[in-house]
Amino acid sequence: MIEMLVVLAIIGVLMGALLAGYGHVTRSAQKARAQELVSNVATALNVILMHNGVWPADRNNALKTFGGQDGNGKGCLEDVALVFASRGVLGVNASSGQLKGVDRFGIVSPWAQNVIKRSQNANANSPVPSGGTIRDHVVYFAIDDDLDGITEAKVCGEKIKVRANAIAWSAGADGKLGSSYHKRDKQNIDNVYSWSRGQEVKDK
Secondary structure, three states: OHHHHHHHHHHHHHHHHHHHHHHHHHHHHHHHHHHHOOOHHHHHHHHHHHOOOOHHHHHHHHHHHHHOOOOOOOOOOHHHHHHHHHOOOOOEEEEOOOEEEHHHHHHHHEHHHHHHHHOOOOOOOOOOOOOEHHHHHHHHEEOOOOOOOOOEEEEEEEEEEEOOOOEEEEEEOOOOOOOOOOOOOOOOOOEEOOOHHEEEOOOO
């Protein structure tokens, strides 16, 4: 009996270690997917710009409504996804002006995508298990309106300038962007950005 209890205890310890390791790997994989997503959004915007030479007039309003120069993201979740669907980039699924599949609320992080995949009844206010709602997991972006090679945006309450034609960012698993970009507080430590710190332009 004692030997059996010892064996069961060992198995329990091993299972606990395996589950902890699996959880860490899963979190790392999801963050990597989120990082890839924001990078792809920024790349897609660059593709649109290079194809037209200027930001397309028929989509400028949607671009500015959703991301715009200050990057506040006040528009509908669908705006950015409809821009991509109309230009045939990022593989966004839409027909007759209506988004479909996991794109039906716009471009959102992997954590929100998992919720949308599981339920056709999901809406923008549906909770995401890791934190926040689908609305909190939207991918924000900003574009270089004056085409001077520098994009200005308001990220986590702070105005920044980045050497890029377009940038994108998203909250991490908790759905919280935080209130301080440069301090990297607890709420924004897991955020994902399409740019590196080396691309930022400091005011003289």
